[in-house]
Amino acid sequence: GAGVSQSPSNKVTEKGKDVELRCDPISGHTALYWYRQSLGQGLEFLIYFQGNSAPDKSGLPSDRFSAERTGGSVSTLTIQRTQQEDSAVYLCASSLRSGSYEQYFGPGTRLTVT
Amino acid sequence: TQLLEQSPQFLSIQEGENLTVYCNSSSVFSSLQWYRQEPGEGPVLLVTVVTGGEVKKLKRLTFQFGDARKDSSLHITAAQPGDTGLYLCAGRDTGRRALTFGSGTRLQVQP
Numbered sequence: 001g002a003g004v005s006q007s008p009s010n011k012v013t014e015k016g017k018d019v020e021l022r023c024d025p026i027s028g029h030t031a032l033y034w035y036r037q038s039l040g041q042g043l044e045f046l047i048y049f050q051g052n053s054a055p056d057k058s059g060l061p062s063d064r065f066s067a068e069r070t071g072g073s074v075s076t077l078t079i080q081r082t083q084q085e086d087s088a089v090y091l092c093a094s095s096l097r098s099g100s101y102e103q104y105f106g107p108g109t110r111l112t113v114t
Numbered sequence: 115t116q117l118l119e120q121s122p123q124f125l126s127i128q129e130g131e132n133l134t135v136y137c138n139s140s141s142v143f144s145s146l147q148w149y150r151q152e153p154g155e156g157p158v159l160l161v162t163v164v165t166g167g168e169v170k171k172l173k174r175l176t177f178q179f180g181d182a183r184k185d186s187s188l189h190i191t192a193a194q195p196g197d198t199g200l201y202l203c204a205g206r207d208t209g210r211r212a213l214t215f216g217s218g219t220r221l222q223v224q225p
Binding site: 004031033035041042043044045048050056059091093102103104105106107108 | 118120154155156157158159162202204211212213214215216217218
């Protein structure tokens with residue numbers, strides 16, 4: 001079946017512009033996660049959605065970052081007034097349910113802020 | 115904030131050699147996972163260990179969870195070029211749904 005998909009695969013933007021990154025989770029997966037990965041490093045948790053519960057936003061680095069999940073499926077991560085330090089690969093993952101051990105990751109969106 | 119430290123950060127070895135990657139924390143995790151990531155792709159789960167002292171084998175890969183559930187190791191026997199990639203450990207604590215990832219170990223196996 002289809003895995004987690006993300007778009008765009010690459011995004012180059014100018015400092016100060018807003019960007020939207022999209023994630024399509026695996027159908028039927030109720031949990032969705034966003035992570036950020038700096039070049040060749042580990043993953044930094046950003047935000048977590050589980051069904052209709054309030055999202056866990058504890059990992060968002062500033063109020064310039066926000067995310068939505070519409071209809072319990074597609075999610076959009078928005079970064080306002082981008083800064084050069086926002087340059088990274090943004091990874092989305094989904095899992096069958098909260099607490100489920102396996103998270104399935106998408107290929108990521110590489111964001112470059114010039 | 116729980117932290118996971120991986121060592122070594124980078125490892126370059128010849129085909130056929132053995133290696134061990136370590137993942138250490140001062141915190142206790144309810145479970146620990148190992149992922150492998152290739153360039154341009156997301157991480158792929160290799161194994162989940164749950165019980166302190168647990169050992170799991172996946173072909174030439176052996177994973178161990180420390181007795182106190184604070185550390186883990188990944189041992190690869192007779193490494194092959196196909197093992198090349200970024201290896202990430204990730205821990206889950208009981209009070210949080212998201213994973214805490216280590217900084218990664220980049221493995222390069224030369225033919």
